[in-house]
Each structure stands twice: as C-alpha cells, then as structure tokens.
Amino acid sequence: MDILLYILIFIIGTLFGSFFTLAIYRIPKKQDITHTHSYCPNCNHKLGFLDLIPVFSYIFLRGKCRYCKEKIRPRYLIIEILSGIVFLVVAYLMDIRIDNLNYMTLAEGAFMALYLCFLFIMMGIDKENRRVEKSVSMYGIILSIAYIVYLCVVENASIYRYIIYLIFIILILILDTITLKKYAKNSYVHGVILTATTMAIFTGEYVTINTIIMTSLMVAFNLLLHKIKNIRKRVRIEEKNYGKDIRYGFYLGISNILNMIFVLAWYKFFI
Ligand SMILES: [Zn+2]
Secondary structure, X not given: XXXXXXXXXXXXXXXHHHXXXXXXXXXXXXXXXXXXOOEOOOOOOEOOHHXXXXXXXXXXXXXXXXXOOOEOOHHHHHHHHHHHHHHHHHHHHOXXXXXHOOHHHHHHHHHXXXXXXXXXXXXXXXXXXXXXXXXXXXXXXXXXXXXXXXXXXOOOOOOHHHHHHHHHHHHHHHHHHHHHHHHOOOOHHHHHHHHHHHHHHHHHHHHHHHHHHHHHHHHHHXXXXXXXXXXXXXXXXOHHHHHOOXXXXXXXXXXXXXXXXXXXXXXXXXX
C-alpha cells in the first residue's frame, strides 16, 4: 500500500515542479503566478489540460509546442522530474507511511513541501538571472515564522533558539531597504544571506553549516574549472568579473537539498 502512497507523492512532486517552472519564468517578469492561465512563451497560445500534465505532456509532444511547434526547453522536464524525485526521497526518509499518517506527519510534510517550493523557485530564478528575488525571500521568511509558531505551539519547542534568527532577518531587511534606497536595486548578497537564514530555521544549524561548506567547495571547483578552460584556450578573462557571475543561491539550494537528504538518511538508517 505504501507503494501507492509514494507514487502519489511523486506525482504531487511533479505537479509542484510544473508550478516551479511557471514561477521561475514569471516572477522575474513580475507576472501573476496564480491567476493567469498558462501559455506558450513563443506563440502565446493558451495551454490546454493535455499540454499541462507534468512529464507526460513533454514526452507526448516530443518537446515541442502543440500549436507553433517551437521547441520547449528540456529544463521544464528536468525540473518536473527532479522535483518529483526530491519529494519522493524526502517523504520516504521522513518516514511518511500510510499507517503513521496523522496531523503531525501531515503538517511536517506540508511544511517540507512549502520549504521545497522556496528552494526550487529561488534556485531556478538565480540560475536564470543571477538574482535572489525579494518576493521569494519574503515568502521564505513568512514560511519560517509560520514554522516557528508551529514548532512552539504544537511541538512545544523553545522559542529562544529562533529569536536570534528573527532579529537577524529584521536587521538584514533594514540594511536591504537602505541599499535599495541608495542604489535603487536589491542587494544580491542580502538575498543570499536571507536564504541561508531560512535554511538554518528549516534544516537546523548542522545541515546549514555543511551546506555552506559544500557551497564553498562547489564555487571553488567552478572557479578552478573556469581557470583551466582559460589556460587551455589561452585567453585571459578577468577573474574578478567571473566571480560576479557565480550563482551562490543556486549552489546553496543544491547543497542544502543534498545535505538534508544525507542527514535524514543517516537518522533513518543508523540511529
Ligand atoms: Zn507555441
């Protein structure tokens, strides 16, 4: 019976993934993500039900728009499948089963799903535009506050642990408002710091420290690869400028998901 539950969770994950692709495309363009009907970005044709089934639509349409035959980027398919897999793996490791489905596991599962929304959308937008969108950060913060309230009220956790994070978030937001007034644009660094703070609230300090270490390694590896490529091509591109192109939010997100899965697996199998 659990197999059926996990198939359902995978399908829910791909549906979420389908929403992520839409949000990643629309949020930076300041378009509505809940009301406007899905459309093809090339011919603007409204998409029907058969065009919107995650994974299957892409395969049946052979990666092309039904109306204008324009190629759909494989990114859509990749995000849907990845999201389905992450939902499935996390649910399995969180020990969500039919015989222990109660309000508690459902609430934990729902918070995790909403947190994964934050991660996927933040990562996708950063990968595409090198930007941590303010509205996405705010979503993360509101979700964090809701989670803290839940932990304190339902699970009787101590609130003191979290107060320091909340103060920190408020400080960064004030700083960000000042830079916004001064330079007329949101600071990328502030966005990245807010993202890491949201991670600390949801996945704990241990996972977050490992996430930051793994992110640094990924960035260093990336710089190294870039340098080797340059030496091979015998071109010299200023390293300083290349550093301005690194997607820190994207790497943070990937590291956070991997570390979270690792810790959940550790608890499930070894403790
Ligand atoms: Zn089209």
